[in-house]
Amino acid sequence: MKAVLPDDLREIFSEARHESRNSGSWHKYLKAGDWLVLLVSGALVVFSYALLWRGGVADRAIVKRDGKTVIELSLNSARKARVEGPLGTTVIEVQPGRARVFSDPGPRQYCVQQGWLTRAGAVAICAPNHLTLQLNGRNADNADYDSLNY
Amino acid sequence: MTPSTIELPVTEDDRRIARYTAMAIALTVAEAALPSPLPGIKPGLANIIVLVVLLRHGWRDAAWVSLLRVVAGGLVIGQLFAPGFFLALAGAVSSLAALFLAVRLPRRWFGAVTISLLAAFAHIGGQLVLARLWLVPHDGVFYLAPLFATAALAFGTINGLIAAHLLAAVLPHTD
Numbered sequence: 001m002k003a004v005l006p007d008d009l010r011e012i013f014s015e016a017r018h019e020s021r022n023s024g025s026w027h028k029y030l031k032a033g034d035w036l037v038l039l040v041s042g043a044l045v046v047f048s049y050a051l052l053w054r055g056g057v058a059d060r061a062i063v064k065r066d067g068k069t070v071i072e073l074s075l076n077s078a079r080k081a082r083v084e085g086p087l088g089t090t091v092i093e094v095q096p097g098r099a100r101v102f103s104d105p106g107p108r109q110y111c112v113q114q115g116w117l118t119r120a121g122a123v124a125i126c127a128p129n130h131l132t133l134q135l136n137g138r139n140a141d142n143a144d145y146d147s148l149n150y
Numbered sequence: 151m152t153p154s155t156i157e158l159p160v161t162e163d164d165r166r167i168a169r170y171t172a173m174a175i176a177l178t179v180a181e182a183a184l185p186s187p188l189p190g191i192k193p194g195l196a197n198i199i200v201l202v203v204l205l206r207h208g209w210r211d212a213a214w215v216s217l218l219r220v221v222a223g224g225l226v227i228g229q230l231f232a233p234g235f236f237l238a239l240a241g242a243v244s245s246l247a248a249l250f251l252a253v254r255l256p257r258r259w260f261g262a263v264t265i266s267l268l269a270a271f272a273h274i275g276g277q278l279v280l281a282r283l284w285l286v287p288h289d290g291v292f293y294l295a296p297l298f299a300t301a302a303l304a305f306g307t308i309n310g311l312i313a314a315h316l317l318a319a320v321l322p323h324t325d
Binding site for chain 2: 026029030031032033034037038041042044045048049052053
């Protein structure tokens with residue numbers, strides 16, 4: 001790593017290290033407006049989580065084949081469901097409040113590796129086997145997506 | 151010296167910009183070696199150099215250093231004209247737009263940290279817009295926005311502090 005840095009830069013870094021040991025206080029570089037901007041941006045970041053991650057609580061899992069619903073499972077109780085696709089059987093596992101693709105005949109296993117889906121609107125797509133697993137919430141007003149298809 | 155040689159006079163400005171750009175490229179390369187939890191979340195250390203140049207030599211020089219760094223960094227890392235390169239470029243262009251305005255803020259109240267934060271947020275904003283329009287044409291991209299915003303807040307603050315520190319304590323005599 002050392003060899004990557006040009007001499008100027010290495011000098012600056014070592015001086016900076018030296019300096020910060022002597023002074024050690026970073027807040028001397030913050031002016032009044034900086035604190036204000038920090039506060040406002042912090043609030044905006046928190047707000048962005050609230051705004052963009054407000055997916056509702058999921059209450060049912062929907063399995064579709066070629067966009068048509070094959071089976072709907074409520075997320076109240078644990079069970080497994082076997083769904084047939086062109087490649088073979090995909091096993092969907094449901095537990096209270098979550099669902100996953102347990103196994104799939106597809107070559108790349110993307111939808112299996114996604115693991116547990118917990119949020120309304122979350123989707124696992126097993127494209128080779130033409131199946132999607134999708135979680136839906138009860139209240140339509142916080143549904144994250146209007147429609148999904150492939 | 152062949153008669154057909156084209157001589158490009160190199161000015162002092164060029165040399166200065168080239169030196170700063172070299173530092174920024176070195177930081178880009180060093181950073182490329184760091185692991186990242188999510189593609190696109192990086193500390194953006196090279197932007198420290200851009201900030202220093204901005205506060206010392208003005209926006210024009212900062213724009214040169216920033217854009218040269220993106221192109222040369224892309225060459226060095228081997229991602230020139232790959233999607234990552236265009237994302238970096240989008241980030242750099244939007245940051246520079248923000249810096250163009252931020253540098254006009256009264257320096258009495260607003261220091262390097264403010265300027266750095268504004269640039270960092272503009273950076274992720276530009277990248278998200280490009281990603282949404284071109285790479286992932288789906289609103290799901292914005293799902294990641296809070297994560298990027300958090301990174302921008304953290305690294306924007308840290309880079310601003312480092313730039314302020316360099317300007318105050320280390321670099322006043324190097325030029």
